[in-house]
Amino acid sequence: MTTNRAVGLARKGEGPQRATLLELLLDLVFVAALALTSPTLARNLDWGGIFQTLVLLMAIWWVWSVTALATDLYHPQRPPIFLMTLWVMLGTILMAAALPAAFSDHAMVFVGAYVAIHVGRGVFLASALHGRMAQLHAMRFIFWFVVSAVPWLTGGLVEGTARGLLWSAALAIDYGTAWRRYPTPRLGRVPTSQYEVAADHLAERYQQFFTLALGDLILVTTLIYADNEFTAGRTGALLVAVATTVLLWQIYVHRAGALLQAAIESSHDPGRFVRSAPYTHLLMVAGVVAAAAGFEIVIAHPTEDTTPGLVGVVLGGPALFLAGRARFEYEVFSRVSPSRLVGLLVLAVAAPAMVLVPPLVVAVVGTLVLAGIAVADAVRAHGGPPEPPSPAL
Known part of the structure; x- marks a missing residue:
């Protein structure tokens, strides 16, 4: 029964292959995020401002790209994936609202939303995908996003150069482990077969x-x-x-x-x-x-x-x-x-x-x-x- 539940969520060749209206609604949130990112850069055209904007853009982009892969592997119309997408949407709205002051007054709002999005997404998937292989996939996500949450949240508590360095380290973990297929202690890497997509x-x-x-x-x-x-x-x-x-x-x-x-x-x-x-x-x-x-x-x-x-x-x-x-x-x-x-x-x-x-x-x-x-x-x-x-x- 649990295997059938996992299969029912997964996209297959016979499933819908076009972006759903829910995914397009999610994209509107990222329009707001981008619309706040470029003016933030325009107001801070020095090396520090460019670096900070790049960090923020990479965080926003990673939320979208990981979510895009999740909705490519699993049907957005299914209730657990639908709820996961709404969760990402809410978190991204908070990130976008905090973005102009993410390196000052709203640091914890920005990183708190970022961490909650990724860890929450993993929890949604782990609870919905009861097939062993699919669940292990989600557990690898949770493990590495919890690891990267440490420098993300610590960076939100400090100021100045230390914040930028800690957030850069967190991004290196997020981007690097994804490229390496999330190598997790005792669980290994995500099998290449699980990257089969529509x-x-x-x-x-x-x-x-x-x-x-x-x-x-x-x-x-x-x-x-x-x-x-x-x-x-x-x-x-x-x-x-x-x-x-x-x-x-x-x-x-x-x-x-x-x-x-x-x-x-x-x-x-x-x-x-x-x-x-x-x-x-x-x-x-x-x-x-x-x-x-x-x-x-x-x-x-x-x-x-x-x-x-x-x-x-x-x-x-x-x-x-x-x-x-x-x-x-x-x-x-x-x-x-x-x-x-x-x-x-x-x-x-x-x-x-x-x-x-x-x-x-x-x-x-x-x-x-x-x-x-x-x-x-x-x-x-x-x-x-x-x-x-x-x-x-």
């Missing part, structure tokens, strides 16, 4: 989240434009932001993004592909968040002085995206288009001189680099048959 569902979920990140870029730029006097410079900056959004989307979906499902299905080790996807997409999402922070400043002050920090997010955002996209392309096709590497090189070479020009010009440079890559993609694809995936994993 490829179309998981591919769709990552595509949806990247689209949500682009939605944050549109939302932030529109709001900052509406909050300021409409001038030619600000209107030009808004148009550049829209062009950047479209180009990021086009470069993402070009072949590799559109073939993620086929790549997972044709991989000789789908489990490794599934474990790699969160890290690859984190780079691309971080790039979009950085670009959104940059455009918030560019639109508000298109012709004022340019600081090194502003250059870092306006050009660093596209650079992070291209780095993630290059890795993504390698995972799908076992090769990287030269245009990605050329684009990264151009951004790196141009960056030092950008402090001499207005912010709007810096944004235009980043957009032109992305446009060049999109054109190179179109030329390379023109007239040839669609390239089938050849996964490196």
Whole structure:
């Protein structure tokens, strides 16, 4: 009977493969989280602010990616998984609300919600999945998230550099143990067979989240434009932001993004592909968040002085995206288009001189680099048959 209960929760080939409305509702909470992350970065464009924003973004991203995998393995329509998803939603709302002051007054709210989400998710799964193998899977999650809870919660109680170091250590545990398949004393690692997923569902979920990140870029730029006097410079900056959004989307979906499902299905080790996807997409999402922070400043002050920090997010955002996209392309096709590497090189070479020009010009440079890559993609694809995936994993 317990085995039947576990099987009844698990997705199989005959189960629903598209994202459910509940999952899309959950995503709306992450829209709020991203919408608070990029302005937080825009207000703290120094090394400390960049580091803190990265830590917060990685925490938010890990909540989503682990939940996406859970709802890929198990039906969200089943009552235990439905309740688990609502639990994650509530915790993420608290994390998002605490995010702007997570390194000051609201540290314990942020980390308390984060720890409760992950440990609570494991408890939901362990209590619902009574089949031995599935339950052991959940127990490994619980063990490692309890371990990482120590530096998370300790970091919430201290201040300054110690908090950042402890939270970085906690993230290293969370990300590192996931990549290593949660090696747990006496239980061992999660078997690779338990990473069998509905490829179309998981591919769709990552595509949806990247689209949500682009939605944050549109939302932030529109709001900052509406909050300021409409001038030619600000209107030009808004148009550049829209062009950047479209180009990021086009470069993402070009072949590799559109073939993620086929790549997972044709991989000789789908489990490794599934474990790699969160890290690859984190780079691309971080790039979009950085670009959104940059455009918030560019639109508000298109012709004022340019600081090194502003250059870092306006050009660093596209650079992070291209780095993630290059890795993504390698995972799908076992090769990287030269245009990605050329684009990264151009951004790196141009960056030092950008402090001499207005912010709007810096944004235009980043957009032109992305446009060049999109054109190179179109030329390379023109007239040839669609390239089938050849996964490196």
